[in-house]
Amino acid sequence: MTPTFPATRLRRTRVAPWSRALHAENTLSPADLIWPMFVTEGRGVTDPVGTMPGVDRLSVDRLAATAHEAVALGIPCVALFPFTQGHLRTEDGKEALNPDNLVCQAIMALKDAEPGLGVLVDVALDPYTSHGHDGLMHDDGRILNDATVDVLVGQALNHARAGADVIAPSDMMDGRVAAIRAGLEGEGFHEVQIMAYAAKYASAFYGPFRDAVGSGGYLKGDKKTYQMDPANSREAIREVAMDIAEGADSVMVKPGMPYLDIVRLVRDRFDIPVFAYQVSGEYAMMEAAIAAGVLDRDRAVLETLLGFKRAGCAGVLTYYAPLAAKLLTR
Numbered sequence: 001m002t003p004t005f006p007a008t009r010l011r012r013t014r015v016a017p018w019s020r021a022l023h024a025e026n027t028l029s030p031a032d033l034i035w036p037m038f039v040t041e042g043r044g045v046t047d048p049v050g051t052m053p054g055v056d057r058l059s060v061d062r063l064a065a066t067a068h069e070a071v072a073l074g075i076p077c078v079a080l081f082p083f084t085q086g087h088l089r090t091e092d093g094k095e096a097l098n099p100d101n102l103v104c105q106a107i108m109a110l111k112d113a114e115p116g117l118g119v120l121v122d123v124a125l126d127p128y129t130s131h132g133h134d135g136l137m138h139d140d141g142r143i144l145n146d147a148t149v150d151v152l153v154g155q156a157l158n159h160a161r162a163g164a165d166v167i168a169p170s171d172m173m174d175g176r177v178a179a180i181r182a183g184l185e186g187e188g189f190h191e192v193q194i195m196a197y198a199a200k201y202a203s204a205f206y207g208p209f210r211d212a213v214g215s216g217g218y219l220k221g222d223k224k225t226y227q228m229d230p231a232n233s234r235e236a237i238r239e240v241a242m243d244i245a246e247g248a249d250s251v252m253v254k255p256g257m258p259y260l261d262i263v264r265l266v267r268d269r270f271d272i273p274v275f276a277y278q279v280s281g282e283y284a285m286m287e288a289a290i291a292a293g294v295l296d297r298d299r300a301v302l303e304t305l306l307g308f309k310r311a312g313c314a315g316v317l318t319y320y321a322p323l324a325a326k327l328l329t330r
């Protein structure tokens with residue numbers, strides 16, 4: 001007589017919490033998180049970002065407390081983004097090279113407060129250009145690759161001199177990783193890492209970020225001549241291969257949730273650590289659903305972040321870093 005029960009019951013290992021814990025294939029911990037934060041001029045300023053409920057722009061004097069919070073929560077690294085005042089924006093973005101600019105002050109404040117906390121700094125000219133693009137613009141509107149790379153090297157060195165641990169070029173110019181690596185080596189910054197935004201897509205999900213850093217109002221046109229086409233995945237492999245050949249220590253995929261297939265592809269093809277950025281629009285989208293009462297924040301946040309790990313990420317940049325770390329250590 002044939003048995004009338006299934007030979008394999010996959011539910012068996014799911015029945016009890018101890019068994020589910022034992023069989024979990026992936027884990028999430030605060031050590032997987034990079035906390036992006038926005039910094040602004042002034043003293044004693046906590047300025048809410050309108051499009052990102054729960055996220056604030058902080059003045060430099062508020063960063064020490066944030067650094068202590070990150071360390072207390074077990075978050076290994078923070079990422080810095082400056083809100084630049086309009087009068088500091090120029091065609092050539094030269095504020096990027098000012099050793100006393102806001103982001104350099106922020107790096108020093110963070111390293112001063114918590115020398116052991118990793119500080120990652122974006123490299124791209126969009127906080128400083130009057131047209132809001134990541135690169136230099138020719139009179140005819142084209143974004144100039146090689147001239148931009150020269151400035152990016154100066155910007156990266158400016159950050160490294162201020163104490164940045166990780167340089168994260170997000171500009172998508174060709175050849176910038178090699179040029180930045182050479183610049184860093186030339187000044188003896190052998191231990192400063194490069195996390196390359198290797199597969200960065202021209203995405204609708206950056207809208208709230210542009211509000212947070214004040215570049216949205218300035219941006220002329222779009223970034224499609226340098227950021228990737230969302231239609232492409234094989235091209236992402238070429239981008240990553242190039243950045244590895246040029247000396248990147250790790251690579252990033254961005255945005256996150258709509259591009260987890262790219263994370264998996266990169267993870268399977270290369271042995272370099274891959275990170276993903278759960279960007280501002282993903283955060284805003286989830287917050288809108290939470291505000292509408294249709295998503296449970298804590299569960300949804302942890303589920304999305306575990307999804308990044310399952311897709312193959314070594315870690316995730318997420319505005320939910322402090323919340324997730326709290327939930328994970330509770």
Ligand code: PBG
Nearest residue numbers: 124126170205206209279280281
């Ligand atoms: C700038 C930069 C952007 C983001 C990180 N670095 C925006 C852009 O490329 O327009 C987006 C991050 C986010 O949306 O959270 N080069």
